[in-house]
Amino acid sequence: MARFNRKEEILKSELPPTLPLMALRSTIVYPLGTIAVQMGAPENLAILRGSEDSGLVVALVVALGDHEEAINPESFVGGVGVAARVHERINLPGDTVQITLQGLRRIMIDSIDQHDPFPIARIRAAREVLPDQKECDELMTRLVAAAETLSGLVDRIPHEVPAILKMNMSDPGRFGDLAATNMNFRISEKDEVLQRLDVGERLRFVLSRLEREVGRARVMDDIKRQTEVKIDQHQREFYLRQQLRAIQTELGETDPGEKESQDLQKKIDEAALPEKVAQEARRENERLRMLSAASSEYQVIRNYLDWLLSLPWNKRSGDEQITIPKVMEALEKKHYGLSEAKERIIEYLSVRKLRGGDPLGPILCLVGPPGTGKTSLGQAIAESIGREFYRISVGGVRDEAEVRGHRRTYVGAMPGLFIQAVRRVQVKDPVLMIDEIDKMAHGGPSGDPTAAMLEVLDPSQNDTFVDHY
Template sequence: MSGQANQKKSADTKTLDKTTAEKVAAAGLRAHGEMLACDIPAELPVIPLASTVVFPQMGVNLQVVRKKNLNLIRDMIDVPPIEELSSIGVAARLVNKINVSGNTIQIILLGLRRFRVASYLQTEPYLKARVACIDEKEEESMEANMLMGNALHLLENLIQLDPRVPGEILNLIKNNLSGPGNLADQVANHLNFELEEKKEILTTIDPMGRLKVAVRLIEKAIGLAKAGQEIKEQTEDEIRKAQREFFLREQLKVIKKELGEESETAATVREVREKIEKAGLPEEARKEAEKELGRLEMVNPASAEYNVITTYLDWLSSLPWSTMTVDRLDVKDAARILDRDHYDLEKVKDRILEFLAVRQLKSDMKGPILCFYGPPGTGKTSLGRSIAEALGRKFVRMSVGGMRDEAEIRGHRRTYVGAMPGKIIQSLRRAGSRNPLFMIDEVDKIGMDFRGDPASALLEVLDPEQNNSFTDLYLDLAFDLSRVMFITTANRLDTIPDPLRDRMEILHLPGYVEEEKLDIARQFLIPRQISEHGLTKDLLGITEDALKEIIRGYTSDSGLRKLEQQIATICRKVAKEIAMGKPRARSVDAKDLQDYLG
């Protein structure tokens, strides 16, 4: 009977002529009690098969474990209950028995014909069932001949496509062919179908229906063979292409050598070496670069390692190891720039001017690490830009709000695919200077999860005693950050970890009162918004009463962001009126705000 998993047939499986097989089997079975009209006993012992299917007129090899090991086998495998066994089976005759080992016997069975289980008589010590004959009369018709011809043609195509199917089975099947049902049984016996597919053929009683199932399975096998052939051809093409490229590259190397020209690798190494010479690397970084250059000369340009090494060397040669901008040490000029861009904030301005005064006296002074904290809209970020202009330094900004991955600060190790340096090194590369003004925004909103704690990674960056040898994991080299002027911004201090807060000099930027907002709006916000919206002072004016009403009725924050947004809204409304053909001067008063701001 059929089972539950598929295994390859033994080489000893064989097919016998149907008439001869039935005569031989019947002669040996008539002595075994009541016989059915189909020449098989009415009661048969049953062997449930778990890995193969026996078909009529087909031979099969089975290995049977001796009785003393059956209990062990029952514990090791899950024997299905009789309710789950198929109702269709094949009567078989024992042809030969061979002792394989002390515990195992190999038996050769010859399938005779299908039967249907009427009832099970016993389950111990082995299964025994009463069976009934199944009429398997072969059909002889034009349709049957055409279907068999189609099946044999498909089988021939499968043999040509799939090298795993031996060619001799076609002649074997033709020589023992007796009808469509027999052809389906032979195909299922010889081809490596899935176990469930073989069970489907076994349990299909109608010969024509059985052969149609076999034809469908052959067509499926042909489709799989074609797909496998295409994949094989594509793989072989890729291998041939890679080999061809390798040989061509080697030939090109020889040709260039004969002509006295540089190879591709040699030209790359020369270009990288020139960049490294110009970069002014420190001694440790230069040794690492020379080591990687030596590896680059030995690596095939087509390998993945080649790109990893060239990318690493490109980062080394493009960093500002020794490039610095010259600080503008004119205290009066710096004060003018700060007053031009920002109202009040005297404490912050004095701190910057003090730094410039000390720099005049001590040229190798380390950069300060400041923290501007205050409500939103008080000008913390824009103040950083003004300080950079006043000092004559490059300005770079990095927001760490919501950052949760420590690697964004310290980078990834080169062992990872697509590894890159962290944001600190990336920003310095963009700045092109090793002493920019580096603003780290939203330092109070750093996150933390299983990927690490970015706030802890910032401890090394913002510590004047440690940042002269900051080590990015990608570079794996110390980079001096002591000349960088770090400024962080925050809206609150209680969410900043204590070790990080202790490393920064806290400067409070308080909110503005109404009088300060009025002055700032007149001096800074209104002129800037008029200019940004393409207007002029002649086309738009905002009275002091209107400004007071905007501050009192349309803004509620202690900063200036909402106030500037409302002024921008008025400018847009006026620009729209001008675009619609109403180019007249306007002076917006408090009574007009309902029309402009709602």
């Protein structure tokens, strides 16, 4: 009853027709509310210095926009403000004054009568429009429920707020102002509440903002719970893995993944790989060590390292010098006739021998009907010079990746036919015969393998051939 009488007393109190206009940027006080605020703007300090009397009444308005922008008093004409009484002043360092403001009632700003040294506004009391009591009760009940939910989800909302709102349900206008004050609305939303003289619209506006905050808080709470579950799970896994490692250390055992990585590192060191290849292998092994064995990428890297380590980077099979008589003997031993083909082979190897084994020489092409001994001639050449022999059949090949290899990003990726051949013979200098090259498919959705083969067969560039894998 005392609170109701105090409100009636404030509303019935007469206000002067003009009041000093004090613009606030970051806060506002509603009627019957009290707030402490620090003043540093020159116009506001001029108001306080112009009247040192206790009980100074001012017109408060909200100045929206950038803090660096100058305030135009004319922009507040026609808007709603709050008449407030200055109760307490405390001088602070840096030309700042802290004052306590008590809101009295809503007012309308009709005009600006003075601009310097501080603005003075002509005001009149604002009249609020009360809605139907039943609608008010429904809106306030929903607001209390939303406030209770939000206070349980958000730490910054005190748990006492719903109780405070329930105590003021007899005054719908004051109820809306209290909800806006205690729910940490943005200053623009607080000003929106201040401007609404229709109490029903004010309550609906506050309810819409509050229900939006409740929805947002629920989403954030769900995300927080899921994150906490994942963190707890990761911490549990980490703790168990540490325990497992400690037990394995005590038993003289090591983690299987760590042991595999160590074995691979040992193989890399013993393989005497070329510098760039060894550097890439160590980098991939380090990536493998950081991955879980259940990861899909783990097996991709493991296969890649297996291929690197299985290739014959330094192993040779043939003689450094080509012995022409030995070649002639091998050709005559297994083939009757074919004098032109034998002659061209001897000529080719003789020139290669004179040029010191120059790898940039031409590539022999054997042409003839099936069964004339093309493949066996190649095999005889390999045997005569002590090289491993491997036949690559490319008949019907229609995918470029069969020649250049697949990229590692694809499932089931493998190197091309030439890297596979070198791995099978386990020497770096075999005699490779590309058989049935005339039966390769020309073009298609998977690329043109004949175009890829051009790089392989060109002596001037095949020494820089790079497999995609």
